[in-house]
Amino acid sequence: MDRDRLVKLLGLYFDEGLTEETKQELERMLLASPQARELFWQKAKMHSMLRQQGQESWGSEQGSANPSSQKQSPPADTSDVFSGAVDRDHHPTLVSLREHPNAEERGVISKNTLTRVVTLLLAASVLIAVGLQFYSSQRSQIQVAEQQATGDVPRYRQRNVSETEQWVALLRKAVDVHWIDADSAPNLGEPMPPRRIQFESGLIEIQTTSGALMVLEGPADLEIISDMEVRCRQGRFRVDVPPPAEGFLVHAPFVKVVDRGTAFAMNINPNEETEVHVIDGLVELVSPTDTDSMRELRKGDSVSVASAGAYRDIPSQSNSFPSESQIRSRSRGANVVRKLAWQRRRDALTEHPDCLVYFDFSRSELGETVLTNHAVHAEKVADGTIVGCNRAQGRWPGKEAIEFKSMSDRIRFSLPGVHTTLTCITSVRLDALDTSISSLLTSDGDLVGDFRWWIAPESADSARLSFERRERSLRSEVQAYPSSPVFRRSQLGTWVQLAFVWDGEQGTVRQYVNGNLVSNEPIRSFGLDHARMLRLDKVEIGNSSLIGGSYDAPVRNFNGRMDEFAIFGSALNPQELLAYYDLAKVSWSNTAEDNRWSESANWSLGILPAQHDVVRVDRSDREKLIVTDETIGNLKAIHIGTARGEKGEMDILGGTITATVNSNSYTRVGVAGGDGVVKQFDGDVTVNALQIGLDKESQGNYEMSGGKLLLMRGVKLSSSSLEVGSQQGVGSFEISAGSLESRAGVTLGYGDGVGTFRVRGSDASKIRIGSFGSFDGFWVQNTGSTLATLIDDRGVSTIFIDEVGNDGGGDVTFADGALLDVGFVGESQVGSWDVMKWDGKLNDHGLRFAEGVDQSVWSFQFVDTDSSGDPDTLRVTAAR
Structure with a gap:
């Protein structure tokens, strides 16, 4: 018996996806194998239990295409059929099959009788599917209050989905989730068809219709193929598989993992080894290119897979993976924060x-x-x-x-x-x-x-x-x-x-x-x-x-x-209205028309931002937000220019701004199609990480001409403290004075975005990437993104990429088609200037001058200044 094929056919059957050819194939498999019939029984029983749970928990049926004035309950005769047709402990024919697993071969029953049994099984499954359809419409209620209290819930949208589309999974919970594309993110509690899910950070819990329960931690990229099959390109996750979902398949880089019961975890990072940890039961590892290269892992076993079929034993770290209890704990904490935010808004509304x-x-x-x-x-x-x-x-x-x-x-x-x-x-x-x-x-x-x-x-x-x-x-x-x-x-x-x-x-x-x-x-x-x-x-x-x-x-x-x-x-x-819906977000209104942060009337609903809030600014020009001498903190994040068609502007003239209370929340300039501008003239700004021009149709600009900017963490998806131009967005960061310091690296042009990092003149006191904390700095500049330097009469401030701990790091990478733009502030000069210095390795795949640079005047070199034998400096030279 081809078990994987049987599982797939059963999944198609319960989702009403069988063709005439595959239906006949399933019937032949059920006729030929008692093990196949046993697996069919298990899945049928699971679907029946789901229906029963839906009945007991959620009451009456949802209505029909022609709604009546009375609420309707599921038909009683359906429940009767369930209790008889698939009760193998009492149904005489199924008892015979259980007692005589090879009944046909032993002459106990005829092939015609067995055919009728299979037909009975399939007919019963139709009724079970009816129950599942009922369950699917009701299942979204499970722990809804907890779900919606804890997620970064996407804004409302209508999905254009065919009424015949089959759902295969349910998003049960989402805690502190930052979706890569909020417009296409799944709705909490809503059944999902096969689809791809991507998010930067946070935790989600997904359950398939077969019963498999997955808890996934970002950054993550998961494709749900069916109720028995997923493909994970990135993420840390745990899968708990009940008996009806035995055979659950995970496609990962270098390996396929087939569950044989009951729980395992995986750590998947792009371009790195894939880890598999068995928490309980048994899994099979199969090479995606060589099906003969198979290995079994049991409870406590862990392996790392560097290439197809290359398994290496590693210490078990199964306890470090996200679990259902962990997501419940974080949900409770998020509920407390949400309740406090709601109470503040309630008080503002009543007043x-x-x-x-x-x-x-x-x-x-x-x-x-x-x-x-x-x-x-x-x-x-x-x-x-x-x-x-x-x-x-x-x-x-x-x-x-x-x-x-x-x-x-x-x-x-x-x-x-x-x-x-x-x-x-x-x-x-x-x-x-x-x-x-x-x-x-x-x-x-x-x-x-x-x-x-x-x-x-x-x-x-x-x-x-x-x-x-x-x-x-x-x-x-x-x-x-x-x-x-x-x-x-x-x-x-x-x-x-x-x-x-x-x-x-x-x-x-x-x-x-x-x-x-x-x-x-x-x-x-x-x-x-x-x-x-x-x-x-x-x-x-x-x-x-x-x-x-x-x-x-x-x-x-x-x-x-x-x-x-x-x-x-x-x-x-x-x-x-939006401010009251997004309880954790406070919107700038400038109602008092004085541009002052500290004036409560300038904020929607009259609520001053407080700890754990996300500040949202979508006003510009005369309506922009101006920070002078305030001490602001500790916020969750600041978002400037937050929606398609919206422009937000913030000027920082002094004071202190801190937005680090939640390590998974990032300050964003230009997001969800918005246009954001921040001009920092002075003051101290400390945020987790800074994303500029975050996604499709977004534009962001951060101009720094004084003060201090400290980036405390890395965006999980790219590991960068500063992302400029991400996910098809366009962003620009410019520094002409003041100091920039980060804990991790800089990425220009992540995910098909376009970013520019510009250093104007020599007045910046510090541009150090990776100098804060224990992380190493790095520089990744992707195709089409630009490093720009403008030289004044005293030169130019140098960018330093730092390595911490003498364990490697501080690397610089220029993709093929990464651009270098050079020029002068004021009069032209002749000479050489160091634009960037790094502690690690250079990976140059094709840095080139930007269009418009006169290459008869300008040249650049990678120079070894410390006699190590490897280049550590990017130097530009003007010949005349």
Whole structure:
């Protein structure tokens, strides 16, 4: 029996991917081998257990392509079939097969009977697959609060995925993750089809549908091929494999690892040896080029693989790899930080002068049915009244929420008067799309200006966010403002922040998901005064029966949870909405118009940045951020120019800035398509690492003409303290005075980016790469990236690449096509100048002058200045 082939066929079968030819092949294998039938039983049982867990944990089925007004439970007859058709301890035919593993050959049963058994097995698996489909829609709820509290959650986006696409894995957790491309990063809790996952740092936990559980530490590059097969190009990870996933395959450089139960770990670095450590059970190592070169490893065994088939025993380090308990521990710590950030924002919201209603869903001293309105400046607003509803856990442990299940569950309150502008923000977890409408907020319904805000299914797999306003009293005329489809059924059970902004002054109605705009439409009939206003005389949150007069509305049943709700009497801007969604990020607004860091009004929601915050700056020119004499720290990171179409600018005139509290967080100038500029004239700046022009369509510039800049760590993916031009971004670093010191190296043009490092004149007091701490410095300059030097009348400041500890290091690498640009500040001169000196080795693959350099005047040489026999200096010469 070809076990690997059988495992692949079974995976295809349960994912409904068999062709007629492969189906016949699977049937032949099941007929021929009792071991094959045993493996089929194991996988079938696993799928059945998953279905049962989905039933017990998550309640009723999610609905169908034609949603009804009632919640539906999984068909009872399906459970009956499960309990009979695949219960091998009681089913007489399967008992016979177990007792007579070679029954066909011994004449106990005929081939026709065995064929019918196989058919029965396959038919049962169809029903199991139905259960798995149910499970896939519900599985995203598992530990959602913990997941979303701990990840660097990507901004909301709609994935264009075919409804027939099969999912093979689930992203269960993500802690302090920095995705290489946030726009394409997987959503927490959402089932994933085969795909590639790349991130710089942090921890993630992935489980395949076969049950294999992987904990992966960045920098990492993992491709999920199927529920039984992955390819890892980089990363440290542990895999725990239950019996149904036996045979789980990992492709790595130089080796394939086949699990035979139950746990192993791997350390994979590009261009280095691949390590395999067996924690428990047995694995098989197979060369990717020579299938005869196989080796078995058992518990406690560890090997390093330098090339195909070249195995070298090494000491076991299995305890050093990330584990499920480790990710849980880090999740708890991240939850604490997130809760503190939320509390600060909650306090700011309740103090906001325009806040009319704020419910945090905490228990009230006035009784179980009272929902306290915490808006400090609200007038004439009573507390909310809870009708039905149960208490539940919110976005993280300890955060309370209200759960809406039955059609009578709702919250009622009143907000008298009419409102020209209104902003509503709420955090919800939608658990089902089982009616035509999932109502979020509904006003009375029979007067002009009454409205409703809801989630409306678009198809069996997607739904829209929609806002509707009554245009005529006691008639059914309404104006609808729907978004494009923004919800997928596979996202059920995940927390999202929703918002609408009714701006009667500007004549627009906007809707947001997770701080990102999903619809923006002009208010129709805007010229009429009555078209500007909204009414909230009677309001219901969640399920609603407010239909008013002849206002014909279908059932509006919200099935899910809500753990925060706020209404403002003004139109919050997009930056404020995004600031409240990204709890760990504080956005610069310059509302006070004085450019001062220390003025709280200059920050979105009036919140000054504090420890553990990420500062985000997307204002420029007259709105830019200016740091003078402040002492700032200890932040998580500073991001300047953070989104496509946004430009951020920061001037540092003095003071002290520290952003090192989280070792995995880096300061970034130009990220996610943004344009960032930092000008440092003075002051002391200390950050973990600095990335300039981080990714596609991003541009970043850091100009240093004074002060001190200390880079404390290395970006994990490239190991550099300074990355200029990464992942198709464009970046530039220039120093003309002050001092630059780093712990690790410099990389120009990482991942197809383009970077420039420019030294202007001779006034920089220090440019030392790798001089801080115990790491070695290095210089890596990739194709198309530029080292530029401008010489003044006293020469030029030299770049030093330091080696620490006399153990090798301090190397310099110029790729083929790396560029050298030279020129003068002021008058032309004749002479030679040392541009760079290094302690280690030179790897020159083709450094050349940049276009525009007059090579009849200029030349460069690699010079041996210490008589070691190896070049240690890059020297440029001007002949005339």
